[in-house]
Amino acid sequence: MSTRDPADDGFPTLRLVAPDGAPVGETDVGLSEDDLRELLRLMTLARRLDRECMALQRQGELTVYPPFEGQEAAQIGSAYALEPGDMAFPSFRELAAAIARGVDAVEYLQYHRGTWHGGPYDPAASGFAPICVPVATQIPHAVGWALGAKLDGSGACALVYFGDGSASEGDFHEGANLAAVLGVPMVLLCQNNGWAISIPAEEQYVAPIAARAAGYGFPGVRVDGNDVLAVYRATKEALDRARRGEGPTLIEAMTYRIGPHTTADDATKYRGAEEVERWRALDPIERYRRYLLRNGVADDAFVRACEDEAETWVGGVRAELTALGAPPGSEVFEHVFAEPPATLARQRREALDDA
Ligand SMILES: Cc1ncc(C[n+]2csc(CCOP(=O)(O)OP(=O)(O)O)c2C)c(N)n1
């Protein structure tokens, strides 16, 4: 069983808002009241869409789906700190971050519907790279992109998302070391949700993930990943640092996935209900809503308006997504070879002529 708690191992954890919504010290992160409300709006939209995606998969409208419920603050707090010209590199659970970046939800979800390979959104236009399923491979991609930004002198930064399990891959170590050596403008954001499918954190590593950064030669900070303001502040500081030319930062956001690993997983086989309930009590949206209400930044009407908007928006996403036709069969043979080898050309003829 996972017993991971940010307080367990003594590594300092940045927290600005307590689970009951009370401020912990100075909570001014430099955002306007409109921005503070926008964070709640985005988290509300994201959660509603996540739940709809679970339903869509159960109804046979999506092939497989990795839910992120519980990780809204970690994703939206970090993505919201990015500038338009920056590039986020997701793994496969970052739909909430995609929404915060303005990626079209229907285009993104075409990946999970199987109607397009990586989702047809334009990564350059949205500053959001394609979904990346081979775990941790997006980390070296982000280093390369950040090196390009450095050489161009563009002032843009890369933010790469990965999980606790991904931090055990060689690609993490190679990427982190190369990022340090090259001094690239990059933030490595680990969403530590306590599990890599059915493997709990305590069976994956011994020292805190954030502590590894010292070994590469850059700062490592840990935040309460269910505290959207703490995640925003840590990411903003890391991005500012990167833009000053001071190189990468590793952020470990302690969070939890409330749902299964994917719709193909039964999490009840390896974790108990009491663990899930413990984390539900630390819910990022509930916490932030309480914080905004007690500070008078939002009122009940605003909260309801966000929920109503989410309902209408998700209905539209569902309608558009389920109306999509199958892609032409010829696409299986496209986008890899400029000049297909003879064997592939023959298969293409056989498949399409018979169709
Ligand atoms: C290279 C590679 N090995 C194995 C897998 C199968 N796999 C998919 S997700 C996952 C665990 C990822 O855990 P973590 O990085 O903590 O992310 P989380 O799923 O918790 O968000 C594994 C092993 C994969 N996709 N890619």
Ligand SMILES: [Mg+2]
């Ligand atoms: Mg994980």
